Amino acid sequence: MKWTELVVFTLLFGVVTVLGFVAARWRAGSTLEHLDEWGLGGRKFGSWITWFLIGGDVYTAYTFVAVPALMFSAGAAGFFALPYTVILYPIVFLPLLRLWSVSRAHGYVTPADFVRGRYGSSTLALLIAITGIVATMPYIALQLVGLEAVLRTLGLNGTGIVGHLPLLIAFVILAVYTYQSGLRAPALIAFVKDILVYVVIIVAVVYLPIKLGGWSEIFGAADEKFKATPAPGDGILLNGNNQLQYATLALGSALALFLYPHSITGVLASRGRTVIKRNMSALPAYSLLLGLLALLGYVAIAAGTKPLTNNATGDPDTNTIIPNLFEQQFPSWFAGIAFAAIGIGALVPAAIMSIAAANLWTRNIYKEYIRRDATAQDEAKQAKLASLVVKFGAVAFILFIDPQFSIDLQLIGGVMILQTLPAVAIALYTRWFHVWGLIGGWIAGMGWGMVLLYNIPSADGKRAHFGASALRLGELNLFGWHPFAGSTLQIYVGIVALLANLLVAVVVTVAARRMRVFNGLDKTDPADYHVDEDDPKLRPVATH
């Protein structure tokens, strides 16, 4: 047991717990019994809160442990996180503004609400909602993986169910204050989380290279390690085969991120278009942080850090690389702060994700199919309960199923959420796609994406299925036809599936238009996509 670290960690954890409960009264509206309030914090967050909230939301604890772990084991390929988060904001800049405006004008809480309004199809909205929930669940579970990596490094590395107990306690606390305070809780905690993370990373990237002899030493050590391994795909540069994968993974991830319901929740909670625009320029500060953090994977190589063995599974867990590096290199009080940064970093996204999933469940399944006459108050009550169910579902994932399964599912989740791009993002601009085209495209992209992922073995050959998201082009098989036979180039599965999705959507759309199939009713108006906060006709927040 590492007592100093444990005490610092527990103290900071205590502080955010208090904040989580106090948050219910922070900038409170007239009621918490409305999804605009519980689920979107009153739709009034300004630039600063939004910056902390979205930053705390999309740069998760799992990112903090997994990206450096990937650099540690694979090298340059893990650095895709940087171009991904650089191209992200310019790509989503304009569509997010339209999504915010139309959602504000009509009171939409989820992306599926928008699809429902745009196409008048509860079936399409249901598909979008289910995709969102299924993609989000393993993501929450992964936050637990990040939190557990820290707890185990702290010495709470027990076996069996007892080994998971600290995690369970942390999550019960989180579940209770999220239930009570809604989105205000993670918004307030995000301040603490992000400040801690910034301090830790900046200290780490200044202090550790000085201690270890500078960046050239560190890159040298990494180069040596990769040259010594038999694996052909690693190295401090990309090779001929994985460059396309690097670029398509960055692009696919950038397109996918703001389709995730929890990212959209962060955006819809903001006060107006200007807040979003400012944040598109300010959020890349986190990209810089992520890039520096990724390099800590190489620092760990130079420092000779070894991954800790997870006593619950008996396998070495590369996700413990970063916590272990901090433990080795920092004085124990600062290591405690670093652990708290990662641990609290797990709580913020987990809370927002569970709120987003609960909103989807409530708005697009419960109200649509189970209780059509639900009042705003019923909706809030239902969403609060759903957020509990979602969180304990995620805990069950970790407790009873191999954590590897969550990692696989998260990989799948990225490919899945990308398949909602035509119905959510393209529909913001045009209603050209026919509703049946979108449904057909979704089925094609989803189905093919799953088949492709299923057939990819892991790099070390230990697992035959869902091993990675990189597809060898030579193995691409279109009903027996191999268009790139023999090619060893790799590409991100999500992009391939998205292309199939779009192709099917176009074909079905053309056919449906020929046959004059009814294309649903559009409740939105072109002007709705431009409304802003100071618009006198704007609907009031948290009424019906």
Place this chain on the structure above:
Amino acid sequence: MAPPGKPVSGIRWSPWNLLLLVPLFMLITPIFNRTGPALLGMPFFYWFQFFGVAVGVAATTIVFVKTRDQPTTPPPRADSADLDVDDLDEGAGR
């Protein structure tokens, strides 16, 4: 619904928006997939992509500033008396 008889543009376009495409150069890996020249001991591959962050910030900031104060397309009708407030772009009143 849109007021009848008044054309409402669903898309507002500004040429400044094209700047948002610039950061996509980060996807062309052959440009930067090499070690030299190094900066502070960091191979080109790494510091070049850090430099990309600045380019991304510049692109979004310029587009924000340049499209902030005027509607990105002229309002559909010139006589402002019966101009619907929804037709004005954000920040127009500022």
